Amino acid sequence: MARLPRAVLYDPExxxxxxxxxxxxxxxxxxxxxxxxxxxxxTVAALRVVRLVFPNVVVPMAFSxxxxxxxxxxxxxxxxxxxxxxxxxxxxxxxxxxxRGRGSDPVRDEWQYRRAAECCAAHESxxxxxxxxxxxxxxGVIADGIETLLTGE
Numbered sequence: 465m466a467r468l469p470r471a472v473l474y475d476p477e478x479x480x481x482x483x484x485x486x487x488x489x490x491x492x493x494x495x496x497x498x499x500x501x502x503x504x505x506x507t508v509a510a511l512r513v514v515r516l517v518f519p520n521v522v523v524p525m526a527f528s529x530x531x532x533x534x535x536x537x538x539x540x541x542x543x544x545x546x547x548x549x550x551x552x553x554x555x556x557x558x559x560x561x562x563x564r565g566r567g568s569d570p571v572r573d574e575w576q577y578r579r580a581a582e583c584c585a586a587h588e589s590x591x592x593x594x595x596x597x598x599x600x601x602x603x604g605v606i607a608d609g610i611e612t613l614l615t616g617e
Contacts, residue, residue: 467607467611468520468522468611468614469519469520470518470519470520471518471519471520471521471522472514472517472518472520472521472522473521473522473523473524474510474511474514474521474522474523475523475524475525476503476506476507476510476511476523476525477497477524477525479503479506479507479510480497480498480500480503480507481497483497483500483502483503483506484496484497484500487500495575496579498527498529498532504532504535504536504539505539507536507539508536508539508540511523511540511544512543512544515543515544526579526583527583527586528579528582528583528585528586529586530586530589530591533591533592534591537549548594548613548614549592549594550594550595550596550610550613551587551592551593551594551595551596552595552596552598552606553584553587553592553595553596553597553598554584554597554598554599555584555599556580556581556584558598558599558600559580559583559584560577560580563576563577563580594613596609596610596613
């Protein structure tokens with residue numbers, strides 16, 4: 465975050481996982497926490513609070529349902545007109561290779577592999593218009609490209 469002054473990373477996945485586990489306690493099966501309306505509402509509300517303290521908020525989140533992305537972007541637009549939406553992309557084979565590199569197994573971790581396929585397919589849509597290719601690129605090069613996109617320099 466050194467490249468982006470006064471920035472913070474906000475990962476709404478952590479709350480989503482907690483919500484998903486809480487739903488299971490009351491015997492509600494939730495395949496993806498993004499399906500929970502309360503998660504989407506809370507994510508917008510939390511970002512509004514975080515934005516009061518930090519001028520730059522980075523949200524690492526993969527969406528495969530464009531309606532959910534639109535809902536979050538519309539919620540953010542109510543209080544923050546300058547949202548920059550970037551979509552880091554890689555071919556599905558590269559994403560699978562990264563998953564295996566983290567110790568994921570296609571059988572044991574079927575959900576991760578299915579989700580990766582859904583996201584890679586969705587990210588071809590125009591709703592994910594500003595794509596940042598990551599395959600075969602060093603993290604520093606990717607960061608340089610994002611910095612150029614943000615600053616125009």
